[in-house]
Amino acid sequence: MPEKHLSEEIILETRGLTKEFKGFVAVNGVDLKVRRGDIHALIGPNGAGKTTFFNLLTKFLLPTRGTILYRGTDITHEKPAQTARRGLVRSFQISAVFPHMTVLENVRAALQRGLGTTFHFWKPESSLYGLHDRARQLLAQVGLQDFADELTVNLPYGRKRALELATTLALEPELMLLDEPTQGMGHEDVSRVTQLIKKASEGRTILMVEHNMNVVSSIADRITVLQRGTIIADGPYAEVSKNPQVIEAYMGSADTELQGAH
Amino acid sequence: MQRSVVLLYAVLVLAGLVAPWLDIYPVYLMTLYSFAIFACAFNLLLGFGGMLSFGHAAYFGLGAYTTSWLVTAQHWGTLPAILAGMAVAALAGVVIGGLAIRRSGIYLTMITLALGQLVYFVCLQAPFTGGENGIQGVPRGTLLGLLPLRPDMTMYYFVFALLVLVFLGIRRIVSSPFGQVLKAIRENEPRAISLGYDVNRYKLMVFVLSAAIAGLGGSLKALVLGFATLTDVMQGNSGEVILMTLLGGAGTFLGPVVGAGVVVTLQDVLSDRVGSWVTVIIGCVFVACVLAFRKGIVGEFLAWRARRSVRAQAGGSADTPAGEAAPAAGEAAVSSR
Amino acid sequence: MTEIFGYPIPVILGQLMLGLVNGSFYAMLSLGLAVIFGLLGVVNFAHGAFYMLGAFAAYIGLEALGINYWVALVLSPLVVGGAGIVLERLFLKHLYKLDPLYGLLLTFGLALIFEGVMRYFYGSSGNTYPVPDALQGVFNLGFMILPIYRAWVIVASMTICFATWFIIERTSLGATLRAATENPRLVQAFGINVPLIVMLTYGAGVGLAALAGVLSAPVIQVSPLMGSSIVVVVFAVVVIGGMGSILGSIVSGLALGMIEGFTKVIYPEASNVVVFVIMAIVLVLRPAGLFGRE
Amino acid sequence: APNEVVIGDIDDMSGVYADVIGQGGVEAIKMAIADFGGSVLGKKITILTADHQNKPDVGASKFREWADQNGVNMILGGSNTGVSIAMSKVAGQKKVPFIAIGAAGASLTNEDCTPYSVHYAYDTTSLANGTASAIVQQGGKSWYFLTADYAFGTQLRTAATEVVEKHGGKSLGEVRVPLGTTDFSSFLLQAQGSKAQVLGLANAGADFTNSLKAAQEFGITKQMKPAALLAFISDIHSLGLKTAQGLYLTTGWYWDLNDATRAWSKRYFSVMKKEATMNQAAYYSATLHYLNSVKAAGSTDPDKVMAEMKKEKINDMFVKGGYIRADGVMIHPMYVMQVKTPAESKYPWDYYKLVKTMSGEEAFGPITGKCQYAKK
Amino acid sequence: MPTEMLRIEDLQAWYGESHILHGVNLTVNEGEVVCLLGRNGAGRTTTLRAIVGLTGARKGSIRIRGEEAIRLASHKVARLGVGYCPEERGIFSSLSTQENLRLPPVTAQGGMSVDEIYAMFPNLKERAASPGTRLSGGEQQMLAVARILRTGARLLLLDEISEGLAPVIVQKLAETIRTLKARGYTIMLVEQNFRFAAPLADRFYVMEHGRIVQQFEQRELADKMDMLHEFLGV
Numbered sequence A: 001m002p003e004k005h006l007s008e009e010i011i012l013e014t015r016g017l018t019k020e021f022k023g024f025v026a027v028n029g030v031d032l033k034v035r036r037g038d039i040h041a042l043i044g045p046n047g048a049g050k051t052t053f054f055n056l057l058t059k060f061l062l063p064t065r066g067t068i069l070y071r072g073t074d075i076t077h078e079k080p081a082q083t084a085r086r087g088l089v090r091s092f093q094i095s096a097v098f099p100h101m102t103v104l105e106n107v108r109a110a111l112q113r114g115l116g117t118t119f120h121f122w123k124p125e126s127s128l129y130g131l132h133d134r135a136r137q138l139l140a141q142v143g144l145q146d147f148a149d150e151l152t153v154n155l156p157y158g159r160k161r162a163l164e165l166a167t168t169l170a171l172e173p174e175l176m177l178l179d180e181p182t183q184g185m186g187h188e189d190v191s192r193v194t195q196l197i198k199k200a201s202e203g204r205t206i207l208m209v210e211h212n213m214n215v216v217s218s219i220a221d222r223i224t225v226l227q228r229g230t231i232i233a234d235g236p237y238a239e240v241s242k243n244p245q246v247i248e249a250y251m252g253s254a255d256t257e258l259q260g261a262h
Numbered sequence B: 001m002q003r004s005v006v007l008l009y010a011v012l013v014l015a016g017l018v019a020p021w022l023d024i025y026p027v028y029l030m031t032l033y034s035f036a037i038f039a040c041a042f043n044l045l046l047g048f049g050g051m052l053s054f055g056h057a058a059y060f061g062l063g064a065y066t067t068s069w070l071v072t073a074q075h076w077g078t079l080p081a082i083l084a085g086m087a088v089a090a091l092a093g094v095v096i097g098g099l100a101i102r103r104s105g106i107y108l109t110m111i112t113l114a115l116g117q118l119v120y121f122v123c124l125q126a127p128f129t130g131g132e133n134g135i136q137g138v139p140r141g142t143l144l145g146l147l148p149l150r151p152d153m154t155m156y157y158f159v160f161a162l163l164v165l166v167f168l169g170i171r172r173i174v175s176s177p178f179g180q181v182l183k184a185i186r187e188n189e190p191r192a193i194s195l196g197y198d199v200n201r202y203k204l205m206v207f208v209l210s211a212a213i214a215g216l217g218g219s220l221k222a223l224v225l226g227f228a229t230l231t232d233v234m235q236g237n238s239g240e241v242i243l244m245t246l247l248g249g250a251g252t253f254l255g256p257v258v259g260a261g262v263v264v265t266l267q268d269v270l271s272d273r274v275g276s277w278v279t280v281i282i283g284c285v286f287v288a289c290v291l292a293f294r295k296g297i298v299g300e301f302l303a304w305r306a307r308r309s310v311r312a313q314a315g316g317s318a319d320t321p322a323g324e325a326a327p328a329a330g331e332a333a334v335s336s337r
Numbered sequence C: 001m002t003e004i005f006g007y008p009i010p011v012i013l014g015q016l017m018l019g020l021v022n023g024s025f026y027a028m029l030s031l032g033l034a035v036i037f038g039l040l041g042v043v044n045f046a047h048g049a050f051y052m053l054g055a056f057a058a059y060i061g062l063e064a065l066g067i068n069y070w071v072a073l074v075l076s077p078l079v080v081g082g083a084g085i086v087l088e089r090l091f092l093k094h095l096y097k098l099d100p101l102y103g104l105l106l107t108f109g110l111a112l113i114f115e116g117v118m119r120y121f122y123g124s125s126g127n128t129y130p131v132p133d134a135l136q137g138v139f140n141l142g143f144m145i146l147p148i149y150r151a152w153v154i155v156a157s158m159t160i161c162f163a164t165w166f167i168i169e170r171t172s173l174g175a176t177l178r179a180a181t182e183n184p185r186l187v188q189a190f191g192i193n194v195p196l197i198v199m200l201t202y203g204a205g206v207g208l209a210a211l212a213g214v215l216s217a218p219v220i221q222v223s224p225l226m227g228s229s230i231v232v233v234v235f236a237v238v239v240i241g242g243m244g245s246i247l248g249s250i251v252s253g254l255a256l257g258m259i260e261g262f263t264k265v266i267y268p269e270a271s272n273v274v275v276f277v278i279m280a281i282v283l284v285l286r287p288a289g290l291f292g293r294e
Numbered sequence D: 001a002p003n004e005v006v007i008g009d010i011d012d013m014s015g016v017y018a019d020v021i022g023q024g025g026v027e028a029i030k031m032a033i034a035d036f037g038g039s040v041l042g043k044k045i046t047i048l049t050a051d052h053q054n055k056p057d058v059g060a061s062k063f064r065e066w067a068d069q070n071g072v073n074m075i076l077g078g079s080n081t082g083v084s085i086a087m088s089k090v091a092g093q094k095k096v097p098f099i100a101i102g103a104a105g106a107s108l109t110n111e112d113c114t115p116y117s118v119h120y121a122y123d124t125t126s127l128a129n130g131t132a133s134a135i136v137q138q139g140g141k142s143w144y145f146l147t148a149d150y151a152f153g154t155q156l157r158t159a160a161t162e163v164v165e166k167h168g169g170k171s172l173g174e175v176r177v178p179l180g181t182t183d184f185s186s187f188l189l190q191a192q193g194s195k196a197q198v199l200g201l202a203n204a205g206a207d208f209t210n211s212l213k214a215a216q217e218f219g220i221t222k223q224m225k226p227a228a229l230l231a232f233i234s235d236i237h238s239l240g241l242k243t244a245q246g247l248y249l250t251t252g253w254y255w256d257l258n259d260a261t262r263a264w265s266k267r268y269f270s271v272m273k274k275e276a277t278m279n280q281a282a283y284y285s286a287t288l289h290y291l292n293s294v295k296a297a298g299s300t301d302p303d304k305v306m307a308e309m310k311k312e313k314i315n316d317m318f319v320k321g322g323y324i325r326a327d328g329v330m331i332h333p334m335y336v337m338q339v340k341t342p343a344e345s346k347y348p349w350d351y352y353k354l355v356k357t358m359s360g361e362e363a364f365g366p367i368t369g370k371c372q373y374a375k376k
Numbered sequence E: 001m002p003t004e005m006l007r008i009e010d011l012q013a014w015y016g017e018s019h020i021l022h023g024v025n026l027t028v029n030e031g032e033v034v035c036l037l038g039r040n041g042a043g044r045t046t047t048l049r050a051i052v053g054l055t056g057a058r059k060g061s062i063r064i065r066g067e068e069a070i071r072l073a074s075h076k077v078a079r080l081g082v083g084y085c086p087e088e089r090g091i092f093s094s095l096s097t098q099e100n101l102r103l104p105p106v107t108a109q110g111g112m113s114v115d116e117i118y119a120m121f122p123n124l125k126e127r128a129a130s131p132g133t134r135l136s137g138g139e140q141q142m143l144a145v146a147r148i149l150r151t152g153a154r155l156l157l158l159d160e161i162s163e164g165l166a167p168v169i170v171q172k173l174a175e176t177i178r179t180l181k182a183r184g185y186t187i188m189l190v191e192q193n194f195r196f197a198a199p200l201a202d203r204f205y206v207m208e209h210g211r212i213v214q215q216f217e218q219r220e221l222a223d224k225m226d227m228l229h230e231f232l233g234v
């Protein structure tokens, strides 16, 4: 691959990314490259530093060392919101919705930013009604069209996750970071969300943390395995799942192949 | 807005228009309205911004001092002096808010408290505030050089009009695009950040708006009563505005107005009869509010109405045991993280 | 050399000494505040009021019952701490599940009540509490005359602060307290009576405030307003030290008292606000406070 | 209230000055009304009282409310100069006679005067003329002031400085103490640093007693001679003679001056269980003088009553031949006293020995012309 | 007739407004190892938390050695001899490893001594002085289990103790459980990791939507695999 296309090809790159908590190294010199258009999964045992790594990417934590390059630009020291506006958007391990707003308003809150009127405290709410069509479209994508006017607290867990995804999609992210998108879901929900992610990945890149290997194996193009803050394997599923070090660190007993606890 | 709400507002405005003809002491009503504006401003921050400030007297007091000083010592017109009062209060909001929003929750509260005290000491020592004496004999002046405000009646309608304006203004702010973002931040701050909102700027903005409106309340109070003193900037005043808002119902529109009405009336009626027990009674109301009455008068009323309509719909099947009732809207409004 | 920056050294030293006395009170009060906040998650606005009540308990004890200073030093914290326990049972315990702001507001209300009641009975002017006989007299430090009583205040409060720090950081009771701070319900599920500990901790924190009140009684006027004027400063001290940090409370309490004293020499007008200004600076540089954990 | 003559009393009922007037003032008004017969012009005389808590806004609002709502005819009050100035502003607006007592600030009859305000008992000018001149004449040439940080303290300090300088002394500076300070030690340490001979205490009430006590605790009274610019008998009582002995002070009245004062004080003491301060005695005198003037004017019309009050001489147990000058100052003799030693004191409340009597004119000085209603 | 250690009848539990358990019935006999299976969110953790009083409101009956515990405050439940090891481990960061270990008070005789525990988990001895949360995930898990062994509690409620642990450690934990069983402890296991739990448990309960839907014994395990597959996807 010619050098000049590298930044086109690699949407996100970290170099020597490190996070220490008072002497404890949670993320240790991680060099990760995420290719544009991939669904890239990050796996590893509990406490490996996955969430910490995500927090570094989205600026919820400041790295101790190392750099983060997004489309070739150094974004290491940007503020969280700035990063989000660049198109790098995350979802949360625990469900992240605005509970006392309607489902529609949740999505609208994300769309609203595009209007550039978010500081206009003198404009009426009706100035936002123009966003409703797009919001309903997004809700339809995740199967929530019938719940638009429902108060979000009242949604069941799985639907909240779906809503969260719709909200994230509203930002037209180029790179989506999903932290355990299927956690806490029943089996039907898991497969639905898996399909959703697959669908959402069209035209964008996804980096996700996921413990459920069924999900990972079915949709991930590439897998990085983290252990004690360092990368121990990186590559396509088929390759990584046979890596003995991964089997030892993540799965344990060598008689099984890479498989989640589920 | 619902029909019933519009109707209620119409009735209230009508009542406000005829009130001075009903042998109610207009100075009392004007004081009440000034504090109602103050409480509305405070509620904007607490009820809709999710931030509890314990130093709001600073903005109220700065508004009062600025306006008083400008009309008394600099002979400014009434309206420019009021606007300047709001501007100074807003500026203080920028500084104090800018520091306070570096933390959240009770930390924010303690910081505003301490910085409010700082403003108090500055007002105590600054040359133009008159120290312990305050600024006395502040003239009301004329409105735009036309309408003299000296008579209580004209002043009354001026203050009343401003109260209505502030009230509608806050309704508008809350439902505006800005208000929507604010709500999202209050509901789930990390999520709002991840949607690309620089939440501190919105928090600061609402802080400043609240400070400016509180400053308006202070300016009007100074003009109505003719003085600005340290009482305006004192911690006790910050406590009172909290009480007004909490008692009326934080996060409701009418709550602060009702709360201001109750507290000002209480003080007016009680101070002659019970002397220093006023503080005790205010303290008891505080305790009662926190323990048993967290939604406030208006909030409890709304909740009662909501319960009634739910029961009407569902035929009354509640299988949660007592004591685990739904979190109140008011509580949700107060909790900020 | 007898001057620093044009200020006579004896004056500076004298003010620092007095600042240290004030700092002792700040340290004791913010310590109690930090302990209570740590375990109950309540910002005890009534802390100043308990300090005031402690002083009044000693004063009333002496005036009405002839109880001497040394007895009051033990009895007053017990009585006021006991009252604190009653209040915790009656009111505060209903608030633990709610936003901490409610605890702040409730204790603010309580502070108003105490202050109002004491104002009704004792007026708002101060009452004098005599220096105990054993501590009469002065040390001539050369640069200033230091009344023995003030020296005693410094020694006593430092001892108490150290003892509190030791109990919390170095004993198994302290370990239980720290654990309960992190996750009270789990600690209770291990078989520890956390509600009891919480109650006693509140009592102890309040007692500490009362003790500071007794210590301060012969130094300042015993007045209903003495608490509300100090509590805001103590809040600022806590913000500076880092909320919930025991060591932070002690160190910043003492340090700020001395900084205040120093300010009185070089720029007296600013002595009331210097603590708040420092707080603002700390917030900009280290939002979590000097000793705080984010 | 058409069938009543309403006298209001707005005062510090619970704060640092409560002992100086407070309930004792109310009692004195009641005594005056009783002595007057309970009614005037066929109308019953009633009293309203309020606590201004030393807050100008509270005092002014109460004044305004009573004027607007309760038809108050005359208001007594003060104790606190700041509050009194605020109230006199309202008095001018609402045309209600206001007799300021206990507020020392001379500005009440100068820059801040109104046609309806009267200043009774003493002011900063007369206090400074008493104590300061007496001490400078005895050799206390260099002064350092501990000033209560509001209008009263500032005016008292200014007046005292003028007197000190007029008599050949000098002021080395001052430290301003916020109202309600409870620990004076650090301020005193500053005063000590000045190396002045005299520590001028430009404060009053509890502030005065506390600062004097702290000065003793820190051994400052050994180096500097304290001068009370305003002290009341209640202060001396609470300090005790052991602490207060030798102190010079200036007063407008003393219970043990003559038979008339002793007779009145006996009645007062039987109710209040303590001797009256000059303020409380002045309350009695002022109330009586107002009622006499109403009777003489045959009306409660403020302008007529004010004219009458300024016309008639005042003769009662407080003063013989006192009068209210055009600018509102009540001119009467002032007494420089020295506090007795415990050995000199023969009976309860036997606290003062008279050093010097100043005539009213000497004490209060000539009219300044700063009052716009009373040009020179 | 084996003695009943724990009997739960019609247990209902709430978190705030949400009704999670809708009438759970189960019993555990003394000396038994019982495993609670179920999908994510079925309510297994909630069942354990309800026993020790960590949920919101509760209804129904929980008998521990015949004594009704539903109204007891959670510290009193612990004193009936219940040791709870939470899903999230609950190691205290401001306490050292040793302080963490010594935190739960001894409530009955017969608990292990600290030396015995250190012999069982040598890692903990090695790291006794370091702050609890500095331990590796596996060590934290060991600490969480070890902590309740000291107290003398005879009924252990263990929630997902194998989660996220390296297989070596999982094997070790399995051994530990066997040892404990041999010593007569009663254990209630909540496990996602069926492979870990299957060989250990005497009996199994399957939960679904806050209710027990199945119950079977170790020897029936093979016959039930199809059903488990359907319910749990194992």
Ligand SMILES: Nc1ncnc2c1ncn2[C@@H]1O[C@H](COP(=O)(O)OP(=O)(O)OP(=O)(O)O)[C@@H](O)[C@H]1O
Pocket (backbone or CB within 6 Å): A021, A024, A025, A026, A044, A045, A046, A047, A048, A049, A050, A051, A052, A053, E133, E137
């Ligand atoms: N704020 C913090 N302070 C100290 N240590 C921390 C902090 N946050 C995380 N850690 C530690 O860093 C390590 C990595 O944690 P992280 O949450 O990134 O793990 P993870 O890989 O996401 O695990 P899981 O699969 O359980 O979500 C853990 O050992 C954790 O204890």
Ligand SMILES: Nc1ncnc2c1ncn2[C@@H]1O[C@H](COP(=O)(O)OP(=O)(O)OP(=O)(O)O)[C@@H](O)[C@H]1O
Pocket (backbone or CB within 6 Å): A157, A184, E015, E016, E018, E020, E038, E039, E040, E041, E042, E043, E044, E045, E046, E047, E087, E192
């Ligand atoms: N603190 C809480 N507040 C509200 N709901 C909760 C809380 N904890 C758990 N729940 C809900 O209770 C239900 C049962 O949760 P529980 O933790 O008991 O499940 P589980 O069977 O242990 O599953 P797993 O541990 O695999 O997620 C879930 O729907 C969960 O979302």
Ligand SMILES: [Mg+2]
Pocket (backbone or CB within 6 Å): A050, A051, A052, A093
């Ligand atoms: Mg994680």
Ligand SMILES: [Mg+2]
Pocket (backbone or CB within 6 Å): E044, E045, E046, E087, E159, E160
């Ligand atoms: Mg679970």
